[in-house]
Amino acid sequence: MPHATFSTPLGTCAIAWNDTGLTRFLLPDPERPASGNTEAEPPHWVGDIVDRVKRHLIGEAQDFADVRYDFSRVPEFVRAVLKAALEVKPGHTASYGDLAAAIGLPPAASRAVGNALGDNPWPLLIPCHRIVAATGKMTGFSGPGGVATKVRLLALEGAQLLAE
Template identity: 40%
Template sequence: MTGKTHYLICDIDGGPCGIAWTAAGVVRFQLPGNDAATTRRLLLRRLPEAEPAEPSPAVAEAVAMARRYFAGEEVDFSDVPLDLAGQSDFFRAIYEAARRLHWGETTTYGALARELGAGPEAARDVGEAMAKNPVALIIPCHRVLAAGGRIGGFSAPGGASAKLKMLALEGISFAPPEPAQQSFGF
């Protein structure tokens, strides 16, 4: 992280979310939780030195974009400035590739690894990067799925059900499989 860290807890559809930033950009985004105290605790668990503050114009715009996103409006977070200091070069490359996924678009851990020129074993590394994503939503890890297009895990509050809800906002559904063909009965 670059410099002093500030944070804000704000209400959006789905509950209170948290955002933390430095002069370089957003360093953490906490997806909506059940209550402001829990959201604050989760945000500060990784950033205990952060201090509450009024957002900079760029952070205020990121919050406005998050509000629009959770209200169901198509939003592109790819221009939100981030502070990913402390992340490995490979994780930063993974995050950059994930940021190119647009509203309603998904990929898999393996496909993202291949896009980066890494072998199939790197799919686990992509999964690890997604699990450790410090700015969920802004880096759209919810759009990265497990092999075969399965939902996979999600480390945010609500787990995989939160991931499903976010994808549903974008028009992506995971309908249950059709029932097996029934016998004709003769």
């Protein structure tokens, strides 16, 4: 599967694609080799996404809802949760219960929603970092850096965060 790595102000990201759409996106990780480990030259449409990610990570909030994702690679429930998460725009947050309601499920499905977000193959692009506990507390984030990365991304987007 073609993929490329690229440098951002927060570190090296990686992106993978096929003819259908994006198959994977990886947030900066201190364990990932530095830029230059690109295995394929991204097509123009992927290059545009890379440019938007770079802008997003310097504080120019981008909405990635228009990106072509290869949703065939994720189970139907995860797909529904991820598509609902795309509706949460930069600078805003929603609760796990809000996402459950958006896909027609009761608040008790919040844990299942959280598990589905943990399987998000496109963190940042599909904004699982914008989903918080009903109390506004920052909980679980499976990306590199955990909750600290979640808070950093939300702050970059100008989201209002609750102090403890």
